Amino acid sequence: MGAVACMGLASAAPVPAALRIVSINPCIDAILMRIADPGEIAGISHYSQDARASSIPLEVARRFHATSGTAEEVVALRPDLVLSGPHVAPSTIAALKRMKIRLVQYPVPDSVEESVTQVREMAGAIGHAGRGDRLARAIAAAARPVAGDKIPALIWQGGGLVPGAGTLSDDLLARSGFRNMSAAYGLKKWDVLPLEYLVARPPRVLFSVGTAEAGGDRLARHPAIRRLATQIAVAPYPARLMNCGGPTIIAAMARLRAVRKGFGR
Incomplete structure (x- = not known):
């Protein structure tokens, strides 16, 4: 299962040369750290800078600007692309649509296969398909079923x-x-x-x-x-x-x- 919503630019549009990406979801933050250049990440979710919620090392998360995902915060970062989970405030969606800023939402994966697909799709969306493929293969290898009684x-x-x-x-x-x-x-x-x-x-x-x-x-x-x-x-x-x-x-x-x-x- 891949992206569930895409607004703004068409999905087939070429990736800008100097892409600015804002993530408003901590799970997506963790993927971006592995597939995007640091200079492409204009903002991440504030959850990633909270030890109780972060899926990435705090010292890494604190290198990036964090937002709570409000329309004002996100638009102020002048992103070319906003990545999020399935739940986004209607006001944020409306603001991004009005500003013609592309928004891609990803559902919570229910299996390893769905997660691997998301990683590849996200990497393709930001112009780093090769990195996405490497991460996807690492995930699949780590999740290879073990033998023995359950x-x-x-x-x-x-x-x-x-x-x-x-x-x-x-x-x-x-x-x-x-x-x-x-x-x-x-x-x-x-x-x-x-x-x-x-x-x-x-x-x-x-x-x-x-x-x-x-x-x-x-x-x-x-x-x-x-x-x-x-x-x-x-x-x-x-x-x-x-x-x-x-x-x-x-x-x-x-x-x-x-x-x-x-x-x-």
Whole structure:
């Protein structure tokens, strides 16, 4: 799945010689860092300069001007191209259309294949198809499925939010040697699983999102989980690995594979 919207210049228009790109999405920021020249990046999302949300090193993100994605901020940067996720404020869309500034929106990828396609399309849109191809191949190599039995697992976010079938997280779990137990609880694509249900039918591995950043694993210390210590292995899973495709897949697969190795074949 590639870009879902394109406004302003036609998609087949030639790329300007001195392209100015503004990204208003942190996941796109991470891709741009790998496929664009630094001088082409006129602005990035303010989320990328927040340690809790960034998918790129903060020291890298802080080299670039950041915006909150408002029409005034984006237009002031005089971009030739604005890249975003699926959700953009109507006022920003209207302003870009009025100024004849091209906007391309990308959906959240639900699989490695969709993310690889997005990387290639984005690289082509900014005139760096070769870099996009190299990054796409690196992502595909990192996400190559591992052999062995599938270990029952679950990714658990704050409030019990769980990614289910049809999500990128589900695809990465399967590729790294796990079986997402979301379906076993009858959960939807994104759903909330009460702790009581988790305890009644525990997975072998519970990836607890955000605990590393919080300075400790609160879920692992929960009395109900501690009583199941011989049945559940709680593994911290950084929140920055949850929400993005692109090069984030490489880091996410490395984390998942490292945990899977602890269970042998």
